[in-house]
Amino acid sequence: MDLFTAIESRRAIKHYSNTQAVSEADFERIMNAVLLSPTSYNIQHWRFIRVTDPQQRARIQDAAWGQTQITEAAELIVLCADIQAWSDNPLRYWANTSSEVQAMMLPMLESFYQGREQLQRDEALRSSGMAAQTLMLAAKALGYDTCPMIGFDSEQVASLINLPPGHLISMIITLGKAARPANPRAGQLPLNEVLMENSF
Numbered sequence: 663m664d665l666f667t668a669i670e671s672r673r674a675i676k677h678y679s680n681t682q683a684v685s686e687a688d689f690e691r692i693m694n695a696v697l698l699s700p701t702s703y704n705i706q707h708w709r710f711i712r713v714t715d716p717q718q719r720a721r722i723q724d725a726a727w728g729q730t731q732i733t734e735a736a737e738l739i740v741l742c743a744d745i746q747a748w749s750d751n752p753l754r755y756w757a758n759t760s761s762e763v764q765a766m767m768l769p770m771l772e773s774f775y776q777g778r779e780q781l782q783r784d785e786a787l788r789s790s791g792m793a794a795q796t797l798m799l800a801a802k803a804l805g806y807d808t809c810p811m812i813g814f815d816s817e818q819v820a821s822l823i824n825l826p827p828g829h830l831i832s833m834i835i836t837l838g839k840a841a842r843p844a845n846p847r848a849g850q851l852p853l854n855e856v857l858m859e860n861s862f
């Protein structure tokens with residue numbers, strides 16, 4: 663599927679066919695595409711929990727006010743991020759570069775994030791947002807549907823997945839084949855309301 667068709671046909675799908683799985687090859691292809699998403703300093707804050715256990719799904723559904731797509735979709739991914747990834751052995755983010763590049767980038771990275779807790783958290787959310795959009799578009803390109811979700815009790819889900827300290831849950835994404843199409847688009851703001859030239 664062409665990229666613009668994927669962008670235009672991706673919708674937040676709430677009802678899934680429970681007979682159509684995501685093949686393992688497709689799942690891996692989607693996730694490997696996700697790993698190519700851009701991140702500041704190549705920090706790759708994202709961490710993914712693939713929820714395969716039906717009982718764990720049901721518990722997460724309870725923490726998400728019963729939203730049905732959580733148990734209906736073939737796959738459920740809790741998209742997390744490591745807020746401290748900037749300081750966790752950052753040399754590996756530049757492993758394939760020369761020692762000169764590493765010697766330049768690593769101190770830059772450290773002085774950029776050191777002591778800036780809001781920025782560290784913002785960055786984890788930015789990176790996971792990038793990952794989410796790649797996931798949803800890659801899935802669409804292979805004929806699958808998704809729904810990004812933040813409608814759940816984050817503390818409860820954190821406890822269910824044993825979220826480590828210094829991490830956050832960015833969102834949950836369901837992945838599978840739609841059983842019902844989305845409603846017509848609710849109303850996109852016109853370009854001239856959101857696009858400005860040079861300043862607000």
Ligand SMILES: Cc1cc2nc3c(=O)[nH]c(=O)nc-3n(C[C@H](O)[C@H](O)[C@H](O)COP(=O)(O)O)c2cc1C
Pocket residue numbers: 672673674675676729809810811812813814833844847848
């Ligand atoms: C961060 C985020 C959280 C969302 N949370 C939920 C959710 O908990 N439940 C739900 O049904 N849809 C959720 N949505 C889907 C939005 O309602 C949907 O993306 C929006 O209405 C636009 O529709 P579209 O994605 O089909 O274009 C979420 C979307 C985003 C990006």
